[in-house]
Amino acid sequence: MLVKNAILDRIKAGEISLIFRRWKRPGVKAGGTQMTQRGILGIDLVEIVAESKITAADAKAAGYDSKKELFATMPPASDELEIYRIDVHWVGEDPRKALRVADKLSKKELDEIVEKLRKLDQNSQRGNWTQLYLQMIHDQPNTHAAILAEQLGLDIPHFKPWVRKLKALGLTESLRPGYRLSPRGQKVLNVLIQKHEQ
Numbered sequence: 001m002l003v004k005n006a007i008l009d010r011i012k013a014g015e016i017s018l019i020f021r022r023w024k025r026p027g028v029k030a031g032g033t034q035m036t037q038r039g040i041l042g043i044d045l046v047e048i049v050a051e052s053k054i055t056a057a058d059a060k061a062a063g064y065d066s067k068k069e070l071f072a073t074m075p076p077a078s079d080e081l082e083i084y085r086i087d088v089h090w091v092g093e094d095p096r097k098a099l100r101v102a103d104k105l106s107k108k109e110l111d112e113i114v115e116k117l118r119k120l121d122q123n124s125q126r127g128n129w130t131q132l133y134l135q136m137i138h139d140q141p142n143t144h145a146a147i148l149a150e151q152l153g154l155d156i157p158h159f160k161p162w163v164r165k166l167k168a169l170g171l172t173e174s175l176r177p178g179y180r181l182s183p184r185g186q187k188v189l190n191v192l193i194q195k196h197e198q
Contacts, residue, residue: 001019001021001027001028001034001086003019003036003041005037005038007019007063008036008037008038008039008041009038010063011041011088011089011090012038012039012090014090015063016061016062016063016088017061017087017088017089018058018061018062018085018086018087018088019062019085019086019088020049020054020058020062020070020074020083020084020085020086021074021083021084021086022074022075022077022081022082022083022084023081023082023084024080024081024082026046026084028043028046028086029043029046030043030044030045030046031043031044033091035094038094039090039091039092039093039094040090040091040092040093040094040095041088041089041090041091042088042089042090042091043086043087043088044087044088044089045085045086045087046084046085046086046087047084047085048082048083048084048085049083049084049085050083051071051077051083054067054070054083054085055067058070058085096167096168096170096173098170099169099170099182099184100170100171100173100182100183100184100185101182101183101184102170102183102184103182103183103184103186103187105184105187105188110187110188110191113169113171113188114188114191114192114195116169117130117131117169117188117192120165126162129162130166130192131189131192131193131196133162133163133166134166134171134172134181134185134188134189134192135189136148136151136152137163137166137172137178137179137180137181137185138181138185138186138189140178141175141178141179141180141181142175142177142178142180143177143178143179144177144178145159145160145163145177145178145179148178148179163179166185170182170184170185171184171185171188171189172185
């Protein structure tokens with residue numbers, strides 16, 4: 001579920017507690033969370049609701065002045081699409097941000113990260129890709145994902161999910177365009193290079 005920054009900021013401020021979407025099937029699950037570009041969004045309730053049951057108060061809770069304004073943001077009604085009401089709350093900042101700058105790592109912590117990367121390599125049909133990706137991002141910061149993907153013979157949809165695995169460990173951060181290694185990622189890459197040279 002894509003949510004604009006302006007809406008996320010208002011959810012964080014407590015001004016918005018509802019999101020409405022027209023979907024063929026729900027894009028989120030109640031009780032779950034969603035990582036967004038601003039932080040973590042909590043999903044409290046996901047239910048189908050008839051358009052006639054949406055009130056002016058609901059529209060206001062979703063950040064709109066009227067039902068008309070709310071409906072204007074949605075795709076036209078159709079037999080294939082249902083309106084989903086999603087109750088949301090702000091959970092907190094993206095924990096990866098703190099990880100990125102946490103580069104004062106003990107040998108044990110570094111060994112644990114290296115082992116996680118080894119498992120990512122081991123469980124991949126691509127072989128040992130993690131150090132390759134880290135090195136590529138180190139060597140070509142701010143380079144568009146499409147260019148990096150092309151160098152590997154991939155398209156963006158087959159490239160980005162793998163970078164996200166590294167981002168989840170706090171090793172990379174997204175730029176516009178491209179990526180760069182975080183301080184944590186640089187430390188880990190140095191360790192991987194040293195291991196390779198031994």
